[in-house]
Amino acid sequence: MDALITLLPGDGIGPEVTKSGRSILDTIGKEFGHNFSFSEQHIGGSGIDHCNDPLPSNTISSCNESNAVILGAVGGPKWDNPNAKIRPEQGLLGLRAALKVFANIRPVQIIPSLSNASPLKNHLLKDVDLLVIRELTGGIYFGEKKRNKSSASDLCIYHDYEVERIIRVAAKLAKTRKNKLCSVDKANVLETSRLWRDITTKTMSSEFPDTAIEHILVDAAAMYLINRPADFDVIVTENMFGDILTDEASMLSGSMGMLPSASLGESSVGLYEPIHGSAPDIAGKGIANPCGMIGSVALLLRHSLNLNEEADLLEQAIYDAIEGGARTADIATNNENILSTDEMTNVIINRLKK
Numbered sequence: 576m577d578a579l580i581t582l583l584p585g586d587g588i589g590p591e592v593t594k595s596g597r598s599i600l601d602t603i604g605k606e607f608g609h610n611f612s613f614s615e616q617h618i619g620g621s622g623i624d625h626c627n628d629p630l631p632s633n634t635i636s637s638c639n640e641s642n643a644v645i646l647g648a649v650g651g652p653k654w655d656n657p658n659a660k661i662r663p664e665q666g667l668l669g670l671r672a673a674l675k676v677f678a679n680i681r682p683v684q685i686i687p688s689l690s691n692a693s694p695l696k697n698h699l700l701k702d703v704d705l706l707v708i709r710e711l712t713g714g715i716y717f718g719e720k721k722r723n724k725s726s727a728s729d730l731c732i733y734h735d736y737e738v739e740r741i742i743r744v745a746a747k748l749a750k751t752r753k754n755k756l757c758s759v760d761k762a763n764v765l766e767t768s769r770l771w772r773d774i775t776t777k778t779m780s781s782e783f784p785d786t787a788i789e790h791i792l793v794d795a796a797a798m799y800l801i802n803r804p805a806d807f808d809v810i811v812t813e814n815m816f817g818d819i820l821t822d823e824a825s826m827l828s829g830s831m832g833m834l835p836s837a838s839l840g841e842s843s844v845g846l847y848e849p850i851h852g853s854a855p856d857i858a859g860k861g862i863a864n865p866c867g868m869i870g871s872v873a874l875l876l877r878h879s880l881n882l883n884e885e886a887d888l889l890e891q892a893i894y895d896a897i898e899g900g901a902r903t904a905d906i907a908t909n910n911e912n913i914l915s916t917d918e919m920t921n922v923i924i925n926r927l928k929k
């Protein structure tokens with residue numbers, strides 16, 4: 576197959592892990608006879624530095640012409656002035672809106688030999704295999720923001736159609752797994768959550784009557800993710816709750832550096848990025864864990880290119896590399912040999928070669 580992929584390395588460790596993602600795609604292309612071509616563009620702080628714009632117009636047009644988009648990370652202390660009119664994060668939020676990707680899919684699986692890298696006790700991690708679906712384009716992050724001398728407000732707004740479409744995505748994914756959906760809200764306090772719960776209940780009973788649905792308040796969900804994470808199958812929630820819960824869930828897997836994500840909308844042009852940020856504390860050292868990015872490439876192969884065999888093989892290669900003892904610094908717990916970003920990528924590449 577031929578596919579054009581836009582690469583948005585961004586800032587901090589973004590370029591380091593994006594390079595890994597590209598090498599993996601080059602290998603998959605060679606091994607399976609696909610022709611992947613790439614268009615590299617600026618976003619975030621790199622967009623501000625090169626084009627005075629966190630989301631340059633060339634970036635948007637390249638993404639729209641591509642089959643899929645890979646993003647490293649945006650942000651960092653260099654652009655951290657809270658009073659600045661243009662900020663790196665605007666690039667990411669603007670890109671999600673431009674691509675109309677409203678469903679962020681974050682799988683959390685535990686690789687057994689990494690259970691010691693997690694702060695949780697080993698017995699709690701047994702059988703953890705969950706999927707968090709986070710609504711991406713609504714809620715408090717996008718509502719009107721106001722500030723005067725002594726107060727500030729952020730409007731949280733959700734429309735019925737936004738809830739309906741994300742519940743459909745989550746329920747369809749639940750059907751391919753254990754068919755158990757957990758919707759997380761704060762319906763005891765927030766009006767937006769009461770709308771969320773009403774629409775969820777209606778959509779599930781009319782369209783997915785055979786899928787089990789439970790509603791959990793976000794504070795309780797934060798607790799259950801720690802004390803009974805294996806009970807979850809698919810979790811669906813609104814933008815800010817999903818942002819927070821997925822960072823919490825990342826600790827089940829041992830490191831932020833392990834987790835991939837896919838952001839999908841109505842079209843097949845998906846946005847694929849590891850869940851971590853630009854990690855300024857380790858940027859430029861060549862030690863970032865590339866597994867979150869490489870797992871995101873597997874999601875790209877599956878969801879945007881329909882290459883399920885290649886996606887499965889890549890996920891198996893990550894699993895086997897880790898089970899075989901490969902460790903970057905963030906997931907090392909004993910006196911293992913610590914690999915650089917490139918070395919870890921090569922271990923995975925070697926497992927892909929036929």
Ligand SMILES: NC(=O)c1ccc[n+]([C@@H]2O[C@H](COP(=O)([O-])OP(=O)(O)OC[C@H]3O[C@@H](n4cnc5c(N)ncnc54)[C@H](O)[C@@H]3O)[C@@H](O)[C@H]2O)c1
Binds near residue numbers: 851852863
């Ligand atoms: N999607 C994004 O682009 C995104 C997401 C979150 C944060 N950010 C931005 O990133 C910057 C730093 O944010 P932060 O420090 O809160 O979060 P972060 O995810 O960048 O880092 C948190 C911690 O995890 C470590 N870490 C993250 N990814 C790693 C990897 N691949 N390998 C090894 N260790 C890894 C870091 O070294 C750091 O100690 C901020 O400017 C923030 O706005 C961007």
